[in-house]
Amino acid sequence: MARPPTFPPAQQAQIIRANQRDLFHVASLKEQVDNVLRSWLGTRWLTRWDKEVDLAVKLLYYGFSVAVQTLGEEYTDIWGQSEATRLPPSIAIRTALVLLPTLPSYIHARLGSHLSSLSPTSANILGALPTCLEVATDVNLAIFYLRGTYYDLVKRVLGVRHISSTPENPHVRPPSYSLLGILIMIRLLHRLISYLRSRSQSDKAAGKRAVDGAHEMFIDDRLVSTMLETSDSDAQPTKSAEEDENTVLDIGSLPQKARAGRTCTLCLEERTDSCATECAEPNQIVANL
Numbered sequence: 604m605a606r607p608p609t610f611p612p613a614q615q616a617q618i619i620r621a622n623q624r625d626l627f628h629v630a631s632l633k634e635q636v637d638n639v640l641r642s643w644l645g646t647r648w649l650t651r652w653d654k655e656v657d658l659a660v661k662l663l664y665y666g667f668s669v670a671v672q673t674l675g676e677e678y679t680d681i682w683g684q685s686e687a688t689r690l691p692p693s694i695a696i697r698t699a700l701v702l703l704p705t706l707p708s709y710i711h712a713r714l715g716s717h718l719s720s721l722s723p724t725s726a727n728i729l730g731a732l733p734t735c736l737e738v739a740t741d742v743n744l745a746i747f748y749l750r751g752t753y754y755d756l757v758k759r760v761l762g763v764r765h766i767s768s769t770p771e772n773p774h775v776r777p778p779s780y781s782l783l784g785i786l787i788m789i790r791l792l793h794r795l796i797s798y799l800r801s802r803s804q805s806d807k808a809a810g811k812r813a814v815d816g817a818h819e820m821f822i823d824d825r826l827v828s829t830m831l832e833t834s835d836s837d838a839q840p841t842k843s844a845e846e847d848e849n850t851v852l853d854i855g856s857l858p859q860k861a862r863a864g865r866t867c868t869l870c871l872e873e874r875t876d877s878c879a880t881e882c883a884e885p886n887q888i889v890a891n892l
Contacts, residue, residue, distance in 0.1 A: 613681040613765035614777045615751045621765075622754055624675035625664075633660045658709045665701040669694060680769055686762035696761055703757045707736075738794075741787055748784030 636656060641649050649656065665673065672682050685692050711732060721729070743756040753759035867874045
């Protein structure tokens, strides 16, 4: 019985080039569809339904690859193979390869404006999903550059690898992309350290606010909180100079001419609650102007 032919694994350069070609064709198809819809239905309609158009374009392009190769895979002579069966992926797996990269991002984009109506726990979980997927994608990409398999996170989860019809040349060493993988891991490590540092600083700031709230501050035996409280100045009677408790002068014994010179430059009334600034210029604390 004749053995079935075996094909070598696809090289990193072939997989990267195939992905670049697919992205180019998707962008080109999206641009052409946008031009047609803009001329038919107008810019306002296209702006409103842009996410749906983007989803439809991706489903249309990758949907044709359910039974065959994508244009990028055909360009580099590679195709997918199931890691478990060593056979082409089944229709169910190919359908998952089309839907999983496109539908979750679209659903999250449409539900993003409704997160406020959900419970805080659900809103936090859904809000953190894009960041988690982004980090997982970067980790998968770093592993691909280091080991050369599974360029896409979805293909790694589903166990779909690429094989090539181009025979390996033992006299040619394929290019290595390990440095890119190392740089991605360094960037992820820096991102983790920055997150932990900001989290630690926010916890310290929260603890400091809690300690500050437990100890009131005083200025001249008066609580700062009472001095900062807002009040309705129109509802309160005007304080006369004789009732001013923050002065050592005997206002009642001053001559009328001297009292006339104690007019506030802001409210044009007789000055009360006087203080001195650092440059020793007299001023008045006037609240709720």
